[in-house]
Amino acid sequence: MYRYSLRKRVAIAFAICVAVLSVVWGFAFFSAIKLSEDRVLVNQLQRAAESYPFLAMNLRGYDEVGSLPESLREWAQTNPDEGLYEFDAEELHVAVVPAENGQRHAFVVFDVAGIEAASSEDWWWLLVITGVVGALGALGFGLGLLVMRRAVAPVMQLAKVVAEIDPEKLSADDIKLIQSSRFGDDEVGVLARTIEKTLERISAFVERERYFTGSASHELRTPITVIMGALELLEQSDLSATDAKVVDRVRRATFEMKATIEMFLCLAREADDGLHDEQFSVMPLVSQAIDQHRHLLNGKFVDVEIDLIDAAVDDLSKPIACGHSQAFSIAVNNLVRNAFQHTHAGQGPITIHIKEHVLFVTNQVSSEANERHTSTEASSPQGYGLGLGIVQRLCERNGWSFSLHADEARVAARLSW
Incomplete structure (x- = not known):
C-alpha cells in the first residue's frame, strides 16, 4: 500500500536524488578546497624547513622599480595599473599597490617557486578529479535509477501482471x-x-x-x-x-x-474444439458446392469447368488443406454461389482452377454488372456478394488468404491456404 500518489512519489524521488547529489558534490568541493589549502601550507613549510636556520622570505615588498627582481624591471617600467599579475615562467605573483601623494606604485612580490605544483603533477590531479567526477556521475545515475524504479514499481508490477494475461x-x-x-x-x-x-x-x-x-x-x-x-x-x-x-x-x-x-x-x-489443425481434401468440398448450387444455373445455359492445374493435383484426394473443414466448405459455397448467381444467361463458362495451395473461381459478367462493379482488387472485398465479407473473416481465423478481382470482363475470386 502506497501513501502518496504516483505523481508525488516521482516528485519526492527526484527531490531526494537531487538533495543527495547536492550534498555529495558539496562535500567533494569542500574536500578539494581543504586539500588545496593544506597542500600550499605543507609545501611552504617544507621549503622553509629545507632552508633552516635561514628562513626564506617568499613575500617581499618593493618601493622602487630598480629594487625589483631583474625579470620584473622591464615590465614595471611600463607603469602597470593597480591589480594582481602572474608570471608563470618566473613563478612569481605580483600585486601593484597604489602609492600615496602621487608617487610611483609599490610592488608586493610573492615567490611561489617550490609551492605550486609542477605541470606533470597538475595532470595527475586533473585525472584524479576527472575520476572523482565520473564516479560521482555514475553514483548519481545509479541512485536516480534506484529511486525512480522504486517510485514507479507499482506501474511495472501492474504491467507485468497484464502481460501474463492471454x-x-x-x-x-x-x-x-x-x-x-x-x-x-x-x-x-x-x-x-x-x-x-x-x-x-x-x-x-x-x-x-x-x-x-x-x-x-x-x-x-x-x-x-x-x-x-x-x-x-x-x-x-x-x-x-x-x-x-x-x-x-x-x-x-x-x-x-x-x-x-x-x-x-x-x-x-x-x-472450434481444436479443428483448426484438421487436414481435409479440397476437391470433394468443391464438387459438393457445385452440386448444391447448380440449380442457380437452370435456364442460363452456362457450363462449369473444373481445371486441375498442377501435376500434384491428379486425383480427388488432392490437394490437401489444413484448417477447419466446415469453415472451408462455407467459404467455397459462398464463392460458388456468388459466381452462379451473378453469371447471366450465355455469359459462361464458369471456371474453377484448383492448384496445390490455391483455388480460383472465375465467372464472366454482363454489361449491367460492369456498371455496378468497377475494377477492384482487395484483400477484404465487400462489394460483390453478401458472403464475401464472411469469407474474409473465415479465412482470417484459419490463416488462409482471400482476394477478389473484378474488371470489365470477369470476376475472379482467389482462396489460398
Missing part, C-alpha cells in the same frame, strides 16, 4: 491476477481497478457468447432438421409436377438456411 484465452482466473486492492488509491490503483472491471465485463461477455452459441446451435438446427425430414417424407409421396417443384424450392431454401446458420455459428464460436 487475451486469446481469457478466463475468470485471469481476473484474479490483477488484485487491484494491492495498488492503493493512487493513479495506478485506478488503472488496475479499471482493467479488472474491463476483464470482468469481457469474461462475462465471452461466457454469454458461449452459452448463446451452444443454445442457438441446438435451437436453430432442430427445426431445420425437422423440416428436412418432413420434406423427405413429402418427396416419397405421390406429388404432382407443380407440387414437386414447390417442395424442391422449399428443400433448397431450407438447405440454404441450414448453411447460413452453420456459417454464422462458425463465426460466432470463440473456439
